Amino acid sequence: MAAPLDNLPRKQREFQQREQLILDTAQGMLHEHGYAQLTMERIAEAVEYSKGTIYNHFSSKEDLVCSLCCRCVSNLIELFQRAYEYPGTTRERFAAIGIAYSLYHQLNPLDAQNIQIVKTNAVREKLSEEKQQELGALEREITQLCMNLVNEAIEAGDIARSENHTADAIVFGFWSMLYGGILLAQSDIPLEDLGFSPVIMLLWNNSQRLMDAYDWQPLSKTTDTDALFKKLCSALFAEEMCKLTQGESHHG
Amino acid sequence: MAAPLDNLPRKQREFQQREQLILDTAQGMLHEHGYAQLTMERIAEAVEYSKGTIYNHFSSKEDLVCSLCCRCVSNLIELFQRAYEYPGTTRERFAAIGIAYSLYHQLNPLDAQNIQIVKTNAVREKLSEEKQQELGALEREITQLCMNLVNEAIEAGDIARSENHTADAIVFGFWSMLYGGILLAQSDIPLEDLGFSPVIMLLWNNSQRLMDAYDWQPLSKTTDTDALFKKLCSALFAEEMCKLTQGESHHG
DNA sequence: GACATTTTTTGACGCATCGTCATATTATTG
DNA sequence: CAATAATATGACGATGCGTCAAAAAATGTC
Numbered sequence: 427m428a429a430p431l432d433n434l435p436r437k438q439r440e441f442q443q444r445e446q447l448i449l450d451t452a453q454g455m456l457h458e459h460g461y462a463q464l465t466m467e468r469i470a471e472a473v474e475y476s477k478g479t480i481y482n483h484f485s486s487k488e489d490l491v492c493s494l495c496c497r498c499v500s501n502l503i504e505l506f507q508r509a510y511e512y513p514g515t516t517r518e519r520f521a522a523i524g525i526a527y528s529l530y531h532q533l534n535p536l537d538a539q540n541i542q543i544v545k546t547n548a549v550r551e552k553l554s555e556e557k558q559q560e561l562g563a564l565e566r567e568i569t570q571l572c573m574n575l576v577n578e579a580i581e582a583g584d585i586a587r588s589e590n591h592t593a594d595a596i597v598f599g600f601w602s603m604l605y606g607g608i609l610l611a612q613s614d615i616p617l618e619d620l621g622f623s624p625v626i627m628l629l630w631n632n633s634q635r636l637m638d639a640y641d642w643q644p645l646s647k648t649t650d651t652d653a654l655f656k657k658l659c660s661a662l663f664a665e666e667m668c669k670l671t672q673g674e675s676h677h678g
Numbered sequence: 679m680a681a682p683l684d685n686l687p688r689k690q691r692e693f694q695q696r697e698q699l700i701l702d703t704a705q706g707m708l709h710e711h712g713y714a715q716l717t718m719e720r721i722a723e724a725v726e727y728s729k730g731t732i733y734n735h736f737s738s739k740e741d742l743v744c745s746l747c748c749r750c751v752s753n754l755i756e757l758f759q760r761a762y763e764y765p766g767t768t769r770e771r772f773a774a775i776g777i778a779y780s781l782y783h784q785l786n787p788l789d790a791q792n793i794q795i796v797k798t799n800a801v802r803e804k805l806s807e808e809k810q811q812e813l814g815a816l817e818r819e820i821t822q823l824c825m826n827l828v829n830e831a832i833e834a835g836d837i838a839r840s841e842n843h844t845a846d847a848i849v850f851g852f853w854s855m856l857y858g859g860i861l862l863a864q865s866d867i868p869l870e871d872l873g874f875s876p877v878i879m880l881l882w883n884n885s886q887r888l889m890d891a892y893d894w895q896p897l898s899k900t901t902d903t904d905a906l907f908k909k910l911c912s913a914l915f916a917e918e919m920c921k922l923t924q925g926e927s928h929h930g
Numbered sequence: 931g932a933c934a935t936t937t938t939t940t941g942a943c944g945c946a947t948c949g950t951c952a953t954a955t956t957a958t959t960g
Numbered sequence: 961c962a963a964t965a966a967t968a969t970g971a972c973g974a975t976g977c978g979t980c981a982a983a984a985a986a987t988g989t990c
Contacts (some may be wrong), residue, residue, distance in 0.1 A: 462804060477978085486977080486978075548712065599880070606861070608854075609797070730951085936988085951970105955976100958963100959965090960964095
């Protein structure tokens with residue numbers, strides 16, 4: 427994703443490097459102290475440039491936060507791509523996308539908050555046309571990736587053709603379930619008060635159910651879904667799973 | 679829900695009335711001009727009181743917006759209650775809750791944005807302990823209502839008992855699907871670019887599928903779900919449906 | 931190396947908004 | 961009607977965004 431910043435005039439290279447420095451710093455501050463504490467002044471101080479220089483890179487605070495959001499979506503796309511390219515059935519590959527999604531948010535819960543902030547109208551309103559385009563392009567890219575896979579499945583006959591089984595309806599169904607699940611788990615209704623099982627497995631189970639409901643072959647009856655989950659995780663996301671279990675041991 | 683404000687000392691009655699006035703005004707301004715344009719100064723001006731008086735009612739801007747959010751959730755609870763009390767099968771009643779949810783958000787899309795803003799950490803951080811409690815209580819109330827119905831269904835044997843079929847997992851599944859669907863439809867990934875069918879029907883279909891996946895009797899095979907949708911709508915939400923179609927004719 | 935020109939950086943400033951609090955206003959009571 | 965309590969007010973301090981003229985640094989020319 428990152429542009430090939432070698433071979434560029436030195437000036438531009440420095441510019442890009444500084445941009446990354448600013449973003450890294452801002453992300454760190456955001457994660458550590460929250461959105462309310464994130465000010466342009468403080469960022470400038472932290473990177474040892476002045477406020478004016480920051481505004482040289484980002485036309486507003488919102489634009490800066492949106493840039494962070496773009497990086498998050500890019501990371502997510504990278505994971506999705508990996509799932510997409512898995513050599514298995516369309517159902518396995520789509521399931522893997524679901525894992526990628528859960529996993530990313532489990533690993534980077536603070537990024538999810540970040541994304542949520544940018545989705546807020548109060549912030550969107552203030553974005554520059556450019557940043558809006560940039561984010562929009564990424565959102566379209568990631569949606570398209572899912573759509574492509576579902577269309578593949580329909581064309582291959584893995585999903586029965588039906589008027590209700592359009593690719594967009596199906597993607598909408600899964601996406602909303604995962605998205606809602608993540609948000610719900612994060613900050614919403616206090617389900618964890620009720621002794622809740624790990625969100626990632628809940629979402630996996632519900633996804634499998636929904637796939638069955640769409641008659642997406644091969645059905646879960648004929649599959650050991652627990653084994654499939656483990657197989658996909660270790661084949662595609664070994665590194666991420668590792669980080670996840672490490673992270674948990676810190677909390678426990 | 680609203681306290682019986684007759685029979686109270688005149689002073690307190692006036693206080694409560696003014697509080698409602700402020701909230702109504704703020705909601706209007708929020709809907710009309712967006713969150714960014716909503717300032718305490720402007721609210722004060724609009725209600726013809728001073729800023730200090732507003733702060734007499736709400737300890738911060740965030741608290742005020744959260745109060746709006748509480749009213750929204752209360753309204754939603756009222757709709758849910760209606761669905762809960764419908765004299766039908768547990769499945770029908772739960773389906774009706776789903777309709778209530780979609781319908782509310784379809785009718786009050788701006789309320790949904792409002793709720794979203796309050797869910798943002800940037801805002802939550804600044805809420806007073808009291809308001810957090812107040813919102814939390816409402817959220818628990820509405821969750822509990824759903825849980826109760828699902829538990830009823832499990833006890834009545836409408837949902838097969840299984841280790842994966844705990845009430846919280848089931849509520850989580852539906853809630854996340856609906857919640858995610860609403861948010862997605864609202865401001866998110868540009869699915870509507872792809873020629874999208876009405877969200878409310880998508881969610882209805884997906885909910886029915888998910889219920890089938892949980893083996894929630896009577897299954898959709900044995901039911902005319904389109905007819906059921908219409909029946910529930912006219913029995914419970916005639917008034918709301920009316921508003922909805924009116925609203926649409928304005929846009930068309 | 932000295933000077934001119936372009937580019938980049940800087941931080942003081944203007945502006946908007948939040949939330950406070952001493953003062954002014956209104957209501958209540960003896 | 962005066963004394964006292966309750967309430968409303970808006971000027972004020974603080975914070976943070978975004979701008980821009982001036983300073984500093986980099987680049988180019990002789």
